[in-house]
Amino acid sequence: MAKRISNLRVEEFGHPLDLEILTPLKEIQATDKAKELFVKLWPQVRQETIALCGSHFHVTQGACPNLYALAKDVYNTLSIEGNLPIFYVEEGYHINSYTLKDKENYYIVLTTGAIDRLSSEEIKFLVGHEFGHLISGHVEFQLLLAFLPESARYILRLTELGNKGIRVVSDIATDTINDTKETVDKIKGFIFGKKNDSLKNSSSEKRNEQTGITTGIKTIIGVGDSITRLNKWNRISEYTADRIGLLACQDINVALSTLMKTSGLPQTYYNSASVENFIKQVNEFNDIYGGKYDSILKELDMLDEDHPWMVRRAAELLQWYESGAYERMLNAKELPLIK
Structure with a gap:
């Protein structure tokens, strides 16, 4: 009993x-x-x-x-x-x-x-x-841990698209999340490290695209490190x-x-x-x-x-x-x- x-x-x-x-x-x-x-x-x-x-x-x-x-x-x-x-x-x-x-x-x-x-x-x-x-x-x-690898692959794909990727994220956020503009910016910040404003000319677009790719790669590395640490926690849990x-x-x-x-x-x-x-x-x-x-x-x-x-x-x-x-x-x- x-x-x-x-x-x-x-x-x-x-x-x-x-x-x-x-x-x-x-x-x-x-x-x-x-x-x-x-x-x-x-x-x-x-x-x-x-x-x-x-x-x-x-x-x-x-x-x-x-x-x-x-x-x-x-x-x-x-x-x-x-x-x-x-x-x-x-x-x-x-x-x-x-x-x-x-x-x-x-x-x-x-x-x-x-x-x-x-x-x-x-x-x-x-x-x-x-x-x-x-x-x-x-x-x-x-x-969260189970879907981090999927998130990482998605981020990598978006970094290949440069600023087009930023717009894709914004569209997805607007369509799927009924939330504030602050939340949408947080999603874009998560993927590219910071918010990118509207583009004024082709040269600024290129610079922003390069920045998006660079910060996106850094994010991939950060996600990989997060996966390793969360995997260790998952075992301990x-x-x-x-x-x-x-x-x-x-x-x-x-x-x-x-x-x-x-x-x-x-x-x-x-x-x-x-x-x-x-x-x-x-x-x-x-x-x-x-x-x-x-x-x-x-x-x-x-x-x-x-x-x-x-x-x-x-x-x-x-x-x-x-x-x-x-x-x-x-x-x-x-x-x-x-x-």
Whole structure:
């Protein structure tokens, strides 16, 4: 019987490196508007949602009552505010889950491999992990990261067009965003570094075109650097989400067995493999590859990854659990037992 938890705040359970990046992002005044601009400018977000709803199995109380009840149980355990996210199942043997968001709803997607290969309690950890991203405010920034490469390609195309590109951006902004002139200027500023006024003659047009190309290239470099930094944050955010997964299933062995299976444990050995041996692997990895040089190599290897290695996730979660932070939060946030 799960303890019900209330008033979860990312400042209390978030991984320190996650908060170090996430907190200033949230405090930037233009952040909300920037996120909205990306959602409006890049209809791929809507396209992804439509593809999701058209291609995958919708988990409802009528169509899949046991799985729906399990998801709702986690929703209640964590005292999630707002509507229950919409759940879908995606065909795939691997164990995976992810969260999408449009302007109205959150969508949590699990693979068939996750449903078929995990126990009910392990699925609670996985669903809780996705709720962790939702509670922490990760999802909007993850969407931003997902579409930054697309933004970069679009910017590159516009820089090739010079000042014609500026007019294209202005037209798109006017047609797709019912907002103030200030917002339109911010879009053009984002792409070309500064606002370009109307052209008076061919020589000034050429100079402005060259300026547009130069600043556009600088923007591409800046976007690339932003992608690298956001990728690192995205990996770290998994550590925070795992903590909420643990608070959802409320059993460290269940949480670690989920990570163990996700790491590649063959289904044939599910009954014989032990969490104790996986913990031993985690500790040995830290002992053998914990030096400064190996740490640099690990960071280089993961530059383009969107998730940290499973062994590192297990190590981070185990460290948080053994620090006593899990028990303190569970006891401090406990509400009456769910019957």
